Amino acid sequence: xxxxxQFETGSIIPENGTYRVIHAAHRLPVEVTLVKGEKFPRCAxxxxxxxxxxxxxxxxKFIYQPMAIYELPVLDEDEFSAHA
Numbered sequence: 001x002x003x004x005x006q007f008e009t010g011s012i013i014p015e016n017g018t019y020r021v022i023h024a025a026h027r028l029p030v031e032v033t034l035v036k037g038e039k040f041p042r043c044a045x046x047x048x049x050x051x052x053x054x055x056x057x058x059x060x061k062f063i064y065q066p067m068a069i070y071e072l073p074v075l076d077e078d079e080f081s082a083h084a
Contacts, residue, residue, distance in 0.1 A: 006052065007040050008049055008050075009039075009042045009043075009049040009050050010040060010042070010049075011040050012040075013034045013035060013038050013039065014054075015036045015054070015057050015058075016033075016034070016057065016059070016060075017033070017055070017056055018054075018055045018058070019032055019034055019052040019055060020053045021050060021051075021052060021072065022052065022053060023043060023048065023051065025043070025045075025046055026045060026046070027074065028043065028074065029072060029073065032052075040052050041071050042071055042072070043071065043074075
């Protein structure tokens with residue numbers, strides 16, 4: 001898959017992998033692992049469309065039961081800084 005391809009909220013995820021989250025409105029997770037066939041999630045805080053870009057594919061099946069993500073959580077700036 002082309003690493004430069006961008007996907008939007010609500011689109012079907014084309015392959016398992018780690019995706020970069022592109023959203024400038026406020027702090028969101030920078031990367032998320034998403035599962036092929038699910039929909040790209042929206043933002044929990046503002047519901048704005050979020051862009052996604054595949055960083056690395058994870059071919060094959062997951063060895064665990066993945067949890068569906070319907071919204072990206074909002075991170076508190078102080079909490080994010082403490083873990084960085």
